[in-house]
Amino acid sequence: MTIDVPTLYIVLVLLNFLQMIALYAQFKINKTYDGVGWWLLWSVFSLFGFGFTLLRDIPGIFAAVAILQNSAIVFGSIFVYIGMARFLNTKESPTAITTILLLFFSGFLYFLFVEDSSDRRGIMVNIALTTFAVITAVTMLTNRISSINNMMRFIAASLIVHGCLLLYRSYLMLWLPSSVDMFEPVFYNILPVIDAIIITLILTFGLIMLINQRLQSDITVTKNHFQSIFNLAPGAVLISTAEDGKIVEVNETFSLITGYGREEAIGKTTQELGLWQHNTDREWVVNDIKIYGQFLNREVKLNRKSGEEFIGLISGSVISLNDKPHIISNTQDVTEKYLAEEKVKASEEKYRTLTETTPNIILMHDFNGIITYINRAGLKLIQLPEKEIIGKSIKQFVPDALFEEVKERQKLRLQGFTDTLEYKTAFTTTDGRLLKIKVVSAPIIKNGKMESFLLVAHDITELENNLIELTKAKETAEEMNKIKSYFFANMSHELRTPFVGILGYTQIIGDKLANPDENGTLDNAELATMINRIMFSSERLMHTLNEILDFSKLEFQQVKVNISEFELNFILDDVCKTFNKTAWNKNLEIFCKGLPDNPQILSDEKMLRSILVNLVSNAVKYTPEGKIIISTDIIVMEKKTHLKLSVSDTGIGIPLNKRQAVWEAFRQVSEGHGRSFEGTGLGLTITKEYVTMLNGEISLESEEGEGSVFTVILPVTVL
Known part of the structure; x- marks a missing residue:
């Protein structure tokens, strides 16, 4: 008997069409599972792949048909592999897929366009299909789901046999004379078609059975899960038919609360069990079920099997079981709570x-x-x-x-x-x-x-608040006492030190001038040095007294703003010269940047000078090495002209926890450093008050050990 190969291909195409319909139905029904959609793609690609086979003999399109036919079949086998991996909750290997496809297309196209050989092309297709069949089988054998193990083994074995047949056909292509016409009814032309029909049937029914077996397994697991929840529910759960009230299921807690076992309760009504102490409560439940489909948190008196009365908090609603209405209720024993109330x-x-x-x-x-x-x-x-x-x-x-x-x-x-x-x-x-x-x-x-x-x-709110206020007052008093002690010690030092210098050098000069024979004489250089030191001590004393007087005036609100016209650059230059010598003695560099074009401005000259002196004095005092930069600029803020003064240093910096204290009277950032730094602790307090009186703002940026930047912004008029 002669087998008609084209007829076999037509049967295969029809079979793939039916397979596509079946897998589409499974995909629509079972979208929960990953992988089913990929199997549907395999069916579609296989249908087109085998369908293209029937077009090979049309003149002029052989190369295109060959590429489309074999590519579709190979991609179909890839989709089977991807679908199986996803279905088994694992991941496919993109590297393996890419590598095999590159090798396949390289060989296939070579033997199509460079060295035309249908046998070699067939071998490339067979190897690609065999590889994906084996990978799919290995994936199934190494990622098992217990409920579908047997079917997985069967499909895996079928894929391996399918791969072996493809390899056998490749062997025949290598060693036997090839047929020019693939539709010629010879063994190795018939073999792949029969193999394709068989593996299509096995995979179609096998995959559908896999889906259904897993679905049935999941349903069983879900049922057992909900059965466990039902049995372990803390209340007495009861399910009865809506039609006649017959009990169809109770949980273990029902038996514990009522005393009725499961076998005693099923098939009877709650009335037959004698659970209701008052029939009016039951009528209320029935009425709510009819109107609302549920009843919630109703306290009712019920009877146990022993005849003991208990209070139940009951809730329930209508559910559907086997397409029939049922009532599920949950009863909590609240007797103790009720009696306690x-x-x-x-x-x-x-x-x-x-x-x-x-x-x-x-x-x-x-x-x-x-x-x-x-x-x-x-x-x-x-x-x-x-x-x-x-x-x-x-x-x-x-x-x-x-x-x-x-x-x-x-x-x-x-x-x-x-x-x-x-x-x-x-x-x-x-x-x-x-x-x-x-x-x-x-x-x-x-x-x-x-x-x-x-x-x-x-x-005790008032008592506690009084205690808090008393504690705050005590802490404030202690802090003020501490500041007072620090202030007096500081003032003692600040006043006594320059006095000692003035008196000491004055006495030396006086002794030498009064009795040069006994005490020696002073040359001009020595005399100049002593006079300079007397001047320095006097200036320091004057600065201290001025700060105390300025602070006192501020405290008693005796300071008034006096706006006048002056050159800011002149004041800046004067302040810089004042501190140049002190800075030079400490190996510090002072850079003064005045306003361009040397403009006249309107502001309080005395206050502005005091602000500059205090900020520069602070910078020189707390900078052991490095530099100090004093800069000025005219800026516009909110359509108004402002003067921006900035004094930056590379000094010791100010710790975060002391930045607020520097603005307080008699406080210094150097507290706790002994007498390493001179000063009254009033300079920044006075500066801030002056800035406020001039409707300006002062800000501080500092990093401990890195230095500080004080910035003052004042509204001014530039002439």
Whole structure:
């Protein structure tokens, strides 16, 4: 019998078309699983690949058809591999795919355009298909899912056999005479078509079975998961039919609460079990189910199997099971809570008169912190009506910062601590005030158990605030005393040191002039040196006294702004010359940058000079080496002309924690450095006051050990 090869290809194309329809249906149904879409792509590419085979004999398009046909089939095998990897929750290897494709296309195109050989092209296709079949099989064998292991092994084995057949055909192509016509009915032309039909059928049904088996496994796992949740639910869960109320399922907690076992309950109604103590409660539930489809948090009286009464908090809703309406309900046993509330109500009446007349806050709450009672004094402080407090958690009135303390006390009570607790805490009122209270808390014990807690508190807000103010005043006084001691010690040094220099050198000059024979004579150089030192000490003394006087005037508001016309560059040059010698003695460089064109400005000359002197003096004082830069500039801010003064140094810098203190009177950044740096501690205070009086701003930038930059911005008029 002769087998018609073109007919086989037509069958294969039709088979791939049916396969595509089947996989498309699976893709639409099972989008949850990764990989199904890739298998659908494989089906589409295979359909086109085998379909192109029927077009090979059309003149003029053989090369294009050959490329499209074989590329589609190879890409289809890649999609099978990618789909399987994704389906098994792993990743495909892009490197392997890219490498195989490069090798395939290189060889295939070479044997198509350079050395035309249909056998060699077929071998390249077979090797590519075999490689992807083996990779897919290995992926399936190394990434197993227990519920579909058997089917995975079968498909993997089929792929390996498929690969072996392709390799066998490649062997035939190498060693047997080739057929010019691929549709000639010879063995190795028929073999690949039969192999393609078989592997298509196996993969189609195998992949569909894989999807369905995994879906069934996931459904089983989900069912078991929800069954576990159902059984472990803290309340008594019951499922009954909506039509006749027959119980179809109960959980373990139902049996624990009611005493009825699962076998006893299933098939009966709640009425037949005698659960309802009052039929009106059941009628209420049925009515809500009919109207709203649910019922929520209804307290009802129920019976246990033993006949014991208990209070149940019941909720439920309508659900659909097997396309039929059912009712699922959850019942919490709240008997103890209910009885505790009843006892609290009874105790309330007894002590109401006493608690309502006391000026102290009296409050009761349960184990969960729910407020059950508060007296008039408490309502007055919190400023809320009783109905807005009762039933609320006590935590609602406690600041967040104190939650941990509340939890600690609650933990202590849960551990069985029954002694009285005394503590301070706080709560917020409706108008946002924070009230501080002192609390005495004691448990209310009934039948040996702590049922609730009684809190007696009184408002200590004013007392605490007074204590805080007293503490602040004490700290301020101590700080002022410290500053005073530092100031007097500093002033003693600042006044005595130049006096000693003046008196010492004056005495030496006087002695030598009065009795030159006995004490010797002074040459002009020595005399000039001593006079210069007397002048230096006098200037230092004058500077100290001026600072004290200026500060005193500022304190008594006796300083007035006096606007006049002057040359800023002249003042700047004068200040720089004043400090040049001191800077030279310390090996410091001073750079002064005046205003261009030497303009006249309108401002307070005396204040501006004092600002410059104080800032430059500070820079020279606290810069052991390096340089000091004094710069000026005219800038425009908010459409107004301003003078910008900047004094930067490479000195010791100012620590972050002392940057605010430098503006305070009698304070120095060098506090704690002994007497390494002279000064009264008033210079920057006076400077800031002058800047403020001139409607300006002063800022400070500093890095400890790197230096500081003081910047002053003043509104001026440039003439």
